Amino acid sequence: MSYIKTFIHAIANSYLPEAVDLDDMDNTLSKEITEGLTLFLDEQMGDLDTGSTRVVDYDNINKWFKSQSIHDASLISKEPGVSLKRTLGTFTVRRTEDGYNIMDSYDFNPYVDEHDVPYKDKEGNPRKVTYLDMLKKASSFDVYGTARAFGGLRIPEGGSNAMKINWNLKQGPNVNQSRLLTSLTKEM
Numbered sequence: 001m002s003y004i005k006t007f008i009h010a011i012a013n014s015y016l017p018e019a020v021d022l023d024d025m026d027n028t029l030s031k032e033i034t035e036g037l038t039l040f041l042d043e044q045m046g047d048l049d050t051g052s053t054r055v056v057d058y059d060n061i062n063k064w065f066k067s068q069s070i071h072d073a074s075l076i077s078k079e080p081g082v083s084l085k086r087t088l089g090t091f092t093v094r095r096t097e098d099g100y101n102i103m104d105s106y107d108f109n110p111y112v113d114e115h116d117v118p119y120k121d122k123e124g125n126p127r128k129v130t131y132l133d134m135l136k137k138a139s140s141f142d143v144y145g146t147a148r149a150f151g152g153l154r155i156p157e158g159g160s161n162a163m164k165i166n167w168n169l170k171q172g173p174n175v176n177q178s179r180l181l182t183s184l185t186k187e188m
Contacts, residue, residue: 002030003086007147010106014154014161025106025163029087036080038172040064041093041100046175048095057090088165099170107162108151114144129153 006028013021029037043064045054061067067081091104110128112118121127134149155161 002028002033003083006087006106007151010155010161010163011150013163018160021161023164025165027167029167030083033080033083033087034169036065037084038100038169041169042172042175045093045095045100046171050095050097052095054093055090056088056093058085061085091165096168099168102165102167102169104165105157105162106165107155107157107159108148110152110156114142114148128156 006025009028010025016022027034040061044056044060045052048054061081061084065079065081065084067079067085087106088102088104091102094101094103110119111126113129113133119127119129119133129149129152131153134146134153137145137149155163
């Protein structure tokens with residue numbers, strides 16, 4: 001449940017003064033999630049040239065991990081796909097010489113709820129999440145919805161509390177072997 005640790009870390013960081021808060025998020029993925037992500041990236045990008053980039057979204061993760069919707073999963077789900085989506089969401093990956101560079105921003109869309117339904121004012125115009133929205137979710141024991149609303153309040157997309165993710169993952173051993181064989185073949 002590394003995504004809970006990540007969330008708590010980011011929320012706590014959002015209360016620190018700008019002069020002392022952290023702008024970068026350390027890799028908080030568990031060993032199991034890291035291994036699953038490595039297998040996923042090896043399959044999706046292992047044979048790509050260094051410098052190639054791809055955007056990974058929920059659909060990609062759901063298909064590969066055979067994952068359930070992030071909204072239907074238990075708050076304490078240990079499913080790798082759910083954990084990954086609750087930590088990274090949609091992210092960019094750049095192929096490096098020996099693995100993958102994962103780039104993202106840890107933040108929350110303040111204009112939609114946990115089901116991607118837009119918040120609207122009385123006239124039906126889009127608006128940002130409010131503390132009242134968060135309290136309504138909390139009073140109905142919607143823990144995940146409450147956390148997402150709180151994230152939208154404290155760590156909104158593009159806000160100063162968003163944390164940059166710039167993680168490097170080594171490629172798996174099968175990709176190491178395949179790339180070595182390819183380079184040796186080219187030299188012959």
